[in-house]
Amino acid sequence: MSDSDVTRVARGVMELVLRHQRKGQRTGTCALTPCPDCRDAHVARVERYVAAGEPVRFVLPAFPGKSPNTAKVLGFLPDKAEQLALEFLSGLTADIREVYAPGAEILICSDGRVFSDAVGIPDEHITAYQREMQALIDALPRPSGIGLFNLEDLPELAGLGHDRMREILSERYAEPLEQLRKRVRAGEEAPLYRAITRFLFEDGNTPEYTGSRAALQRDARARAYVVIQRSKAxxxxxxxxxxGALRLSIHPQPCGAEKLGIHLVRTPDNWLTPWHSVALDTGDGDYVLVKRSEAEARGAQLVRAGGRPSHYALTEPLAPATAAA
Ligand SMILES: [Zn+2]
Structure with missing residues (x-):
């Protein structure tokens, strides 16, 4: 393949990915789809894979485990929301195979074990979530192009306790918390910090919680720093x-950033993810992610699959006035 062919193919691959970009801004070139600056930030990495004739490898830190708040989710195991996201990612690798035969591999790097203590998910729930994620991946049509990688998959951590694994990760890679706090106070990582604080506050604000809102807010802020610190590590x-792998993210990113934010499933909230929500069947062959409480408030019916709660389905069309027109 000539150099110009490599560039053309690499751009084609990136344009497929950028169709699903979760944008951090809609100004400047990011007002365009695909944004040429976001595309060009990643093309060189894709070109290296294409020139070598290898699958393009994407790394996606995501799918940590379900939120512990049952007002948002159905339980601690993956459900329809994760399945839809995996089908979407697998579909993306199939689209890439159409323009580049060796295709792509998206390695989901589950970060639940990395910060389970800070987000209040028991390690046993993380283990069960990971096991079920692998089962969902195994059930995808082949080749799925999807892999799963967990902290305990590092050979040097084999046999260690989960706390010790997190300690080793922090010893090797964590930025000191004081330095991170300073950067956030100076405005860096501020949208991420606000989003994580909001999730932690909501996750702690369960019917069982009896403390004050102020105490919960303080606690959420303190834990948000730990979550960001470990995520970065x-x-x-x-x-x-x-x-050499391309770094995907489930959070919106600035234009041309090293990480590329993508949507996994349609959602009205730019920050909502499958593990903070439920899938809602809108009745027209489509699904959207919403909080469980919202699905129930809309009168949606719980659907079970494989003996477990799976998702919700609207019993009435979303907008009857429009449908009648
Ligand atoms: Zn852009």
Missing amino acids: WGDLLADRFP
Whole structure:
């Protein structure tokens, strides 16, 4: 393949990915789809895979485990929301195979073990979630192009306790909390910090919680720093472990950033993810992610699959006035 063919193919691959970009801004070139600056930020990495004739490797830190708040989710195991996201990612690798035969591999790097203590998910729930994620991946049509990588998959951590694994990750990669706090106070990572604080506050604000809102807010802020610190450490470890891979993110990112934010499933909230929500069948062959409480408030019916709660389905069309017109 000539150099110009490599560039053309690499751009084609990136344009497929950018159709699903979760944008951090809609100004400047990011007002365009695909944004040429976001595309060009990643093309060189894709070109290296294309020139070598290898599958393009994407690393996606995501799918940590379900939120512990049952007002948002159905339980601690993956359900229809995760299945839809995996089908979407697998579909994306199939689209890439159409323009580049060796295709792509999206490695989901589950970050639940990395910060389970800070987000209040028991380690047994993380283990069960990961096991079920692998089962969902195994059930995808082949080739799925999807892999799963967990903290305990690092050979040097084999046999250690989960707390010790997190300690080793922090010893090797974590930025000191004081330094991170300073950067956030200076405005860096501010949208991420606000989003994580909001999730942690909501997750702690369960019917069983009896403390004050102010105390919960304080606690959420303190834990948000730990979540960001460990996420960054995990990202740095992955960069070492998978050099050359393209870094995807489930959060919106600035234009041209090294990480590329993508949507996994349609959602009205730019920050909502499958593990903070439920899938809602809108009745027209489509699904949207919403909080469980919202699905119930709309009178949606719980659907079970494989003996477990799976998702909700609207019993009436979303907008009857429009449908009648
Ligand atoms: Zn852009």
